[in-house]
Amino acid sequence: MTSSKIQIKNLYKIFGTNPESVLPLVREQGLGKPELLAGHAHVLGLQNINIDMQAGEITVIMGLSGSGKSTLIRHLNRLIEPTAGEIMLDGQDVMTMNSDQVRRLRQKSMSMVFQNFALLPHRSVLQNAATAPIIRGIDTAEAEKTARTWLDRVGLAGVENHHPWQLSGGMQQRVGIARALSADSDVLLMDEAFSALDPLIRTDMQDLLLTLQTELQKTIVFITHDLDEALKLADHLVILKDGAVVQQDSPQKVVMNPADPYIEEFVGDINRARVLRAGTIATSGTPEGHMVGEVDANDTLETVIALAAGRTTACVTVVDNGKTVGKIEMRDLLSALVPYKSNNQS
């Protein structure tokens, strides 16, 4: 009934000499991170994580450093072993797999892109991109053919015989993406994949990822500490703080209804006109203002503002798949542009 590709259930990770001994304290008595560190000398990495990741969607896990997001993504392909909990991939528990099965999982089902690229410095770009099929034992000529296709797709045709150190950061990460894609896995794990890049290149890479995704429909788990990036990429946004999930929802809902002050503070800084979509704030009822046109439900508020061309009395119709779903009055739009907190005060 559910199309969940990956389900994380009650996942706990405690770092320390004897994590099992303190697990009940966390699970039953709800001991927090500072108390556990002070009283028991164990570090609480993750507590009670429950996430459903849908097939073909980009799930973004966002949090500041130390929130446990990199730890969480490494549980999915078992680079880190959990203290307790289940991770289901297509209904199969990853945690019960033996080392051979885990290796096959890493080779075929999940491939990973790293923050620091982690390319093999002694191999050429082509050999790097062909890593996954070569590990699997596919013959070199065929593996390199696959690799070449993906290098073309990420815009790296012509540098196949260079070495990674000859490329810029952005290009190196393109190799990283080509390497992950040539594994032909359903799931793509991206650990702060664009965080080490310049802002402009980062935007390029985000666009590249979105373009590839419309076509490939992979299940992507994306880790980031950057809210703008998270909002741009996410179909499903998970916000992590001190190893616990504070809120998970669609990005539009997170921006409109932040669950706690921590997230409010986060979303306070963003450009809401560029993030919020017309469908999110559309209301039903008869248009009152001066009708200036119609917009798609997925258009951002910036489009609506441009359409209104400064007229505060304007009103637009919102259309989704050719069907009218509501209208936006300029005054509703203006109040939506102000963060939630001040909305309540007025």
Next chain:
Amino acid sequence: MATYDFLFDKTGLRDWCDADAVASPMSMSQLLSQVGNDDGTSGNTLPFPSLDTLHEACAAIPQTRDVTAGVEDGFLAIKDSLKFVLDPLTQPLSWMLDGALYAFTAAPWWVVIPLLIWVTWLSTKKRGITVFVAAVFLFFGVIDHLEVALQTLSIIMVCTSLSVLLGVPIGILMSRSDRLQRVMLPILDMLQTLPSFVYLIPLIFLFSVTEPKLYGIAIILYAIVPIIRLTDLGIRLVDKDVIEAATAFGMTDRQKLLGVQIPLALPNIMAGVNQTIMMSLAMVVIASLVSAPGLGVLVLRGIRNLELGVGLVAGFGIVLLAVVLDRCSKAALQRVDPTNKSR
């Protein structure tokens, strides 16, 4: 009376002391004190209660010379069984050294010198170094030192290649096990700090001085340390992110070792090879004390017979050989460095 008599009288150990007292041979210090009419207890100095001093008071306590005698007896007791195991194990070393010495010295000079130059060119691809190597060997030929230099070179080649063959796997094992590293490090420290002459002492007792493996073992024990250390270090220093990526793509341990760790540790391993070559060169000179042929013999002759010129010329020859080996191995190292950006 001896200084510490009171100790044994008071504690009631006098009977035990005298029970099996046998007049033991006099020690040198006793003899000297007799000659000087000094009974050893005059004055109010309190001698350190060493074994010899206590022995004077109590005959049951052994003298200091019994300790060294004990060590010697102990070694001699296990010598035969040790030899029984080590002799066949190390016999191939003798054959290899004999073979290499024979091959290098029996071949005519017009084969050996061009061969060495060709090998230099193949491994370094650097014109300067190749010309330098040619000049050095022609110089050896001119001053009639070619044969001894080649003997030294062949010993170094055999010992270095065996050191690498044994040292790299040991280093790899060490890098994969913290426990093995904890065990090995003190052993390596000891091998490195033990004065090089000390290696020779037990070996002389184990093997006959005419056997080449005697100095072969001494050189390998001394020279294997840096290759083990640097292999271990090199593999441990490989970027953790790259290893993680290799794991995340499902590489087996074997694929990781051969495809990632060793290639990336290669610069360090090659630095270890370079150090190993240099250390075997240092040891091969000392090994001439136990019949290792080569330039070392001439240095030794210079010291023994005060032949200043012979010693200095041979010493200079060793320096030339060291420079040749160092430059060649470093140039070869540069060529295999996978991340070398100047290629």
